Amino acid sequence: MGILANSVSLCQFQVLLDNPPDDLFAWASEQLATKAFRPIDRGSEELSVGWVLVDDPQSSDFSEPRTFWRDHYLVFSLRRDQRRIPSALLKAHQERVEAEFLAAHPGLNRVPKQKREELRDAVRGxxxxxxxxxPAVFDVVWDTRTGRLGFASLNAKVLEMFEGLFRQTFEGSRLIAVHPYGRGEGLLDETGRAAxxxxxxxxxxxxxxxxxxNRWLGxxxxxxxxxxxxTESSRYTVNRPGPAIAxxxxxxxxxxxxxLKGGSESGVQKVTVVGPQDAFSEVRTALNGGKQITEAIVHLEKLEDQxxxxxKGETFHFASFKTPSVKVEKDQITDAASxxxxVFYEKMHVMEEGLQLFDSLYxxxxxxxxxxxxxxxxARIAEWLAAE
Known part of the structure; x- marks a missing residue:
């Protein structure tokens, strides 16, 4: 799902630039163009990966600032086009051409190794x-004020592909995943960071x-x-900067x-508890048995907004991050681009407010x-669990 969808999976990074350019947006335009997406629909290439416009995944023209520059944000998308051949289909065609080759060469009992590889390459091509x-498209939003970047996928292979292409595109940049420990360092003062x-x-x-x-943090x-x-109050106060008032x-x-997950003699055991809970008795039993909560649905509410x-407790990735619905007054809009x-700015507002609330909680x-x-x-938590 795209960054503007009502629900989005979000992985966050901190972008560090060794030599920040004087004109960030002109530099970004040039760099994105070097790794712009190239279509392969008229050829036979297996894979093509590159950058496209977030509003038009068919276009990879970054010459106009308005197409990817929104105030202090850089916004663009990673596009991956890939051809996939079912293994059963490849095997069937391979067997057919090998049989034809042997029929044409009756003196051979089997296809020589080198010829077999040639036939496989020809069949595959x-x-x-x-x-x-x-095609698959994954959105990127880079807040140049804070250096924080959001990428709309949690798939491990897609994340690896994105990180590699980003570093190739923006030479001299480093991407640091925002994991529980790193997120904590960014939230604490000097005394807290030392602790x-x-x-x-x-x-x-x-x-x-x-x-x-540092799995213990999550x-x-x-x-x-x-x-x-x-057992306690679920009310907290905003203590981080952002759209919400301190x-x-x-x-x-x-x-x-x-x-929940936990190790045993038979390996890692998982327990999934689904549905509204009054007392989470099953969860408390699992915690008493040595398991740990590794993933949970977190609800955040402020006035009427939810x-x-x-x-994901180990990485602090946000899956299915749902924000309040975005509403834009139509009478204030002059054209489709506007x-x-x-919509983009309103979405960024509600998304950043949700992240602000989460950071305040953390x-x-x-x-x-x-x-x-x-x-x-x-000790109180342990006593509460023991009383289950």
Whole structure:
């Protein structure tokens, strides 16, 4: 789903530029053009990957600033066109041409290895030329004020493809995944960052090591939020900058679906709890059995506005991030392009407000988790679970 959809899966990165250009938008236009998408529908190439316009995936012309430059945002899309040949079809055609070759060469009992490879390449090329490429488009929004970038996919292979193409396109740039530890560093003050560093359990500073070594952050956060949902107040206050006013109240809680994992002699065991819960008795039983919440649906509410997301505890990826509906007053729109821009800005507003509320919630947790009161809070949670 695109970034403007009512619900979007979102992976966030921090963009670092070694040598920021004086004219960022002119530079971005030139760089995007170097890796612009090239269509393969009239050829037989298996794969084509490149950048296209977010409003027109058929176009890869970045010469006009308005097509990808929206105030302080750079917005564009990654397009991947790929031809796929079913393995059964490839095998059937391969067997047919090999049989024809042997019939034409009665002195051979089997096709020589080199000839077989030649026949396979020929069959594959023929089938590719007869197969239409299937397109897929993934939106990118880069906030140049903060350096924060959102990518609309959580698929591991697509993320790897995006990261590689982004670095090739914007030379001198670095993409840092916004994982639980990194997100915490960005939210805390100097004292808080020092306390977080003291709890760092990673064996190195690579993204994978930071995620793997600090799984406890997502696990403790979701365990605490479950406890808050069922026993304490679900009201919090905005403590991060953004569209919402500092000190404004909002509600945050877990409901609908939770995924728990735990190791055993037979391997990793998973428990999925689905549906509205009154007491989460099944979840509490699983937690008592040594499992940890690794994924949950988080609800955020402020006045009449509501946000909902499936939080991946290990990575803090947002799956199915649903925001309030975007509404634009038609009488203020002069043309189709203006309408698209108005929808974009309104969507960015509600999305950033949801992220602001989530960061405020996470900052509240971090202050508690890294503070002197945490042992007492943790003891209360353990006592509550034991009483299940």
């Amino acid at each position: 023929t089938l590719l030329s007869q197969t239409l490429p299937v 977080l560093a003291a709890e760092n359990r990673a064996g190195g500073d690579s993204v994978l090591e930071m995620i793997e070594g 696990e403790d956060f979701l365990r605490w939020l479950l406890y808050q949902t069922l 000190g404004e109240g909002f509600v945050a809680y877990l409901n609908d679906r939770l995924l 946000w909902k997301l499936t939080l 309408e698209k821009e108005a 900052r509240h947790f971090l202050d508690l988790r890294l503070g002197a009161d945490w042992p007492a809070v943790n």
